[in-house]
Each structure stands twice: as structure tokens, then as C-alpha cells.
Amino acid sequence: DAKTTQPTSMDCAEGRAANLPCNHSTISGNEYVYWYRQIHSQGPQYIIHGLKNNETNEMASLIITEDRKSSTLILPHATLRDTAVYYCIVRAGGGSNYKLTFGKGTLLTVNP
Amino acid sequence: NAGVTQTPKFQVLKTGQSMTLQCAQDMNHEYMSWYRQDPGMGLRLIHYSVGAGITDQGEVPNGYNVSRSTTEDFPLRLLSAAPSQTSVYFCATLDRTNYGYTFGSGTRLTVV
Numbered sequence: 001d002a003k004t005t006q007p008t009s010m011d012c013a014e015g016r017a018a019n020l021p022c023n024h025s026t027i028s029g030n031e032y033v034y035w036y037r038q039i040h041s042q043g044p045q046y047i048i049h050g051l052k053n054n055e056t057n058e059m060a061s062l063i064i065t066e067d068r069k070s071s072t073l074i075l076p077h078a079t080l081r082d083t084a085v086y087y088c089i090v091r092a093g094g095g096s097n098y099k100l101t102f103g104k105g106t107l108l109t110v111n112p
Numbered sequence: 113n114a115g116v117t118q119t120p121k122f123q124v125l126k127t128g129q130s131m132t133l134q135c136a137q138d139m140n141h142e143y144m145s146w147y148r149q150d151p152g153m154g155l156r157l158i159h160y161s162v163g164a165g166i167t168d169q170g171e172v173p174n175g176y177n178v179s180r181s182t183t184e185d186f187p188l189r190l191l192s193a194a195p196s197q198t199s200v201y202f203c204a205t206l207d208r209t210n211y212g213y214t215f216g217s218g219t220r221l222t223v224v
Contacts, residue, residue: 032211043116043202043215044155087154091211099170100204100213102147102154 004088009107012082018075020106022088025069031092033064035073037084038105044087047073078110114138118203118216125193125223133188133219135203141214143206144186148172148199149218155202161186193223 005023012018024033034049048055048062050071055062061074075082087105119134135144145160147170157170161180175197177189190197203216 034212036213041200041218043204043218044213046212046214049210049212099145099157099160100155101157104154 004090004103006086006088006103006106008104009109011109011111012075012078014080014110014112015077018078018082018108018110020073020075020086020088020108021070022073023070024088024090027068027090028092031090033062033068033071034089034091034100035060035062036087036089036102037082038087039081039084044102047086078108080110080112082108083110084108116203116205116214116216118201118219120219121217122220123222125190125221127193127195127223129193130189130191131193133190133201133203133221135186135188135216136184137186137203137205137214138184139205139207139214140183141205141207142183143208144180145170145204145206146176146178146186146188147202147204148197149202150199158188158201190221193221195223197221198223 032049032051035047036044038044048060050062064071085105085107087102117136142163146158147155149155156172158176159178161167164180164183167178201219204213
């Protein structure tokens with residue numbers, strides 16, 4: 001699976017959009033971009049994933065650049081409960097590769 | 113629908129003791145896995161299973177055993193606990209419709 005690079009930490013004001021970047025310049029054509037988050041002391045929570053098109057669900061939006069070398073997770077109206085470590089993970093979809101490799105992620109702190 | 117249930121939530125062991133961390137799921141997911149998370153580090157894969165009767169080693173399997181006799185259960189056994197196994201352990205299942213993982217709430221293990 002391709003390696004990802006994320007900032008160590010970010011701050012965001014409550015009610016504003018939080019934009020979390022991720023670089024994955026070595027991504028292959030069959031690899032998806034996944035985002036998870038881990039709120040303190042809890043298990044990681046799936047947020048969203050995409051291949052090349054932008055995706056949106058009830059939690060967030062995922063914007064993937066046209067060359068797929070980077071992506072941005074957008075939380076449109078951040079709340080204090082969104083304070084968490086956010087992990088960007090690239091992995092091949094399908095087949096027998098089920099492993100998920102977590103890096104250090106980005107600690108997002110939402111401030112009142 | 114409970115998702116992924118881990119028991120116990122907390123455990124203190126003495127060096128050399130054995131124990132089993134339980135993981136049960138009610139989503140009929142074939143893939144299950146165990147991760148450990150140490151302070152300041154990402155999650156590391158211990159063992160995984162792609163279905164009943166099939167298990168395989170992950171990144172850090174030493175000191176741990178697993179078995180998968182049913183789809184629902186995937187217990188993790190520590191045969192002789194060591195202080196280096198002090199960690200938070202997470203069980204996760206994979207939904208193959210979107211390749212999203214569901215994590216349990218974790219077991220905090222301290223070996224003294």
C-alpha cells in the first residue's frame with residue numbers, strides 16, 4: 001500500500017470547516033483513499049473513502065486531486081466532538097488485501 | 113445490532129499469566145483482525161482471519177495466538193503475559209461491500 005503524509009496537528013474553530021490534507025504521491029491506480037478518525041480512548045471510526053471521484057456522506061466530504069497524489073477531508077461545520085486523530089490510509093481495494101496500515105495521523109483540535 | 117463487542121474493557125495481569133481477550137461481532141463479516149496501540153504509535157496488526165477456520169499473522173504476532181471457530185468470534189490469547197504487551201487492543205471487522213472497518217471499543221491491558 002502507498003505511503004501517506006499528513007500534518008502532525010491542526011486547529012480549527014468550532015463551526016468552521018476543517019480541511020485535513022493528505023499526500024499520497026505513490027498511489028497506484030487500484031488503490032483507494034480511506035479516512036478514519038480516533039476519538040480519545042475509543043476505537044477508530046470509518047469516515048469515508050474514494051477512488052478518484054469526490055465523495056460526500058453525512059460525516060464529511062473527500063476531495064481527491066485529478067492526479068490522485070493528494071486528497072483533503074472536509075468536515076463542513078466542525079464541532080468540539082470532532083476533536084480526534086484523523087488517519088488517511090491508502091490501500092488496494094478488493095482481492096485478498098484486507099490489511100489496514102495506520103500511520104501517526106493528524107490530531108485535529110476544534111476550539112470553542 | 114451491537115457491532116463489535118470486546119471484553120473485558122480493562123485487565124491487569126501479572127507477568128507470566130495467561131488470558132483471552134474476547135471479540136464478538138453480529139454483522140456476519142468474514143474478515144476479523146486484532147490490533148494493538150501503544151502510546152504515541154499507530155495501530156499495529158497482530159493477527160487476522162479471512163473466515164472461520166483461517167487465521168494468519170500480522171505485523172506483530174509474537175506472544176499471541178488466535179483461532180476462528182465461528183464467524184462471530186475471534187479471541188486473542190496471551191499465553192504468558194509480558195510487560196511489553198501492556199497496550200490497548202482493538203478488534204476490527206471488515207465490511208466487504210465498502211471495505212470499511214468497524215472497530216470495537218478496545219481492551220486496556222496492563223501487565224505488571
